Amino acid sequence: MDSLIVAAAQALAAGDVLGALKRVALRDDAPALALRGIAMAQLGDLARAKTLLKSAARAFGPREAVARARCVVAEAEIALVSRDLGWPEKALETARAALEKHGDRINAAHARNLQIRRLLLIGHLDEAERLLARLDPSPLPPAVRASHELAVAGIAIRRLRIEPARAALTRAAEAAQKAGIPALIVEVQDAARLLDEPAARLVAKEGERPLSLDEVEALLASDAFVVDACRNVVRRAGDIISLVSRPVLFALARVLAEAAPADAPRALLLSRAFGARHADESHRARLRVEVGRLRAALEPLAEISATAEGFVLTPRLPGDAVVLAPPVEVEHASVLALLSDGEAWSSSALSIALSTSPRTVQRALDALATAGMVQSVGNGRACRWMMPPVVGFPTTLLLPGPLPSD
Structure with a gap:
């Protein structure tokens, strides 16, 4: 490989995109096309980058399996960044296996990180953890190791394991500093900032207050009876009752938990659960039926009793009934x-x-x-x-995938 290609590759590895382009901008051979594609991706022109990488993969001969596989991995990374989740993941696995077979363990590890990040994005946490367990980060260069630790932190955050997430982000920050790539350093800093932003609201008899992810983790591990409006489930420690497919029952459970230990008036229950402004006998009959269904669903964790004014929810074990709600209540x-x-x-x-x-x-x-x-x-x-990023928006608790014990 000639000196210009080597110099351009070293510039890209150091984050000097323009320096790389100066060396290969006018060349159309396969290595130059690949480097130009990666450079354009880093500059944000993803469509042009994808075209260049496809051209490079075609230009490499059949004996250059490693180079072709690297182009596929780069194209997969562009697809992930551009949120093209329909991109054929089997092609990435084939490329990763080829890199592993030919001894290019660094790029094979990068391909594995891309697979993990895609699984994390669509909420397949168990599968992401299985792939993560197969990857040893110790021999990886700083940039790839930082990406690996970001994946570790992402899974830990989605599992609400905040201390392991902080530890992984600390390791990611150290690796990013060693790599000296400004964009990677900023990505790690943005991920770390998520841990300190409000992630939910606690609605209890004392009123409302914002919760960080640490506080959410502590709440879900406590003896509190929690109506989780982020996941539409009712939980107490490790016991979880899902009401995702029963929105009326969940709406009733939330109103009852917000009112506890007092009773919730029938008019409020009818308004919140059915949207009934002027209740008639048919509404009241339906309320009795739905409360009966909710009583049966929550029977392991709580008791629901009728009162003169409405209904009251009482947890079966000592502890408060609280509601875990998003900090911003919006539709969709x-x-x-x-x-x-x-x-x-x-x-x-x-x-x-x-x-x-x-x-x-x-x-x-x-x-x-x-x-x-x-x-x-x-x-x-x-x-x-x-959409522009919204400060304090509850991105973590509303993303797809299970929380602890789901």
Whole structure:
């Protein structure tokens, strides 16, 4: 490989994108096309970068399996950054295996990190942890090791294991400083800042207050009876009752928990659960039926009794009944939680990440766009949706994937 290619590769590794482009901007051979593609990706021109990398992969001969695999890995990284979750993941695994076979363990580890980050993005935490366990970060260079520790921290945050997440981010910061890549240093700092932002609200008999992720972790591990409005479940320590598919029952449980230890008036229950402004006998009959269903669903954790004014919820074990709510109550919050990462998402990628139908996601996006909370760029298949980051928005607790003991 000639000196200009080597110098351009070293410049890219050090984060000097313009320095790399100066050396290969006018060349059309396969190594130069690959380096130009990576450089354009770092400058944010992802469409041009993808085209260059495809051209490079075609230009490399059949005997240059390692170079072709590296192009595939770079293309996969672009797909991840551009939230193209429909990109063929089997191609990445094939490229990773080829790199591993030919002894390029550093790029094979980078490919593995990309697989883990994709799984983390769509909420497949168990599978991400299995892949993570197969990767030994000790021999990796600082930049790849920082990416690995970010993946470790991401899984720990989504599992609400905050101390391990802090430790992983500390290791990531040290590795990023050794790598000396400004963009990587900023990425680690942004991830660390998430741990100190408000992640939820605690609604209890004493009133409301914001909670950090540390406090959320402590709450879910305590003896409190928690109605979790971030996941639509009711939990106490390790016991969890899901009401995700029963929104009326969850609405009733939330009103009862907010009123506890006092009773919740029937009029309030009818208004919050059914949207009934003027209740008649049919509404009251339905309320009795739904409260009966809720009583049966929560029977292991709480008792619901009728009073003269309404109904009262009493946990079976000593402890308070509280509500864990997002700090900002908005409709379609899970869509906003994904968009709040600042990246441009397609509706199909949002559908994959949320495990819901594309039409449902499109309706949510249209409603959010009408409210001025998101905006679209491009048309047709090139249409992407984005929003500016919102300080304090509950990105972690509303993202897809299970929390502890789910």
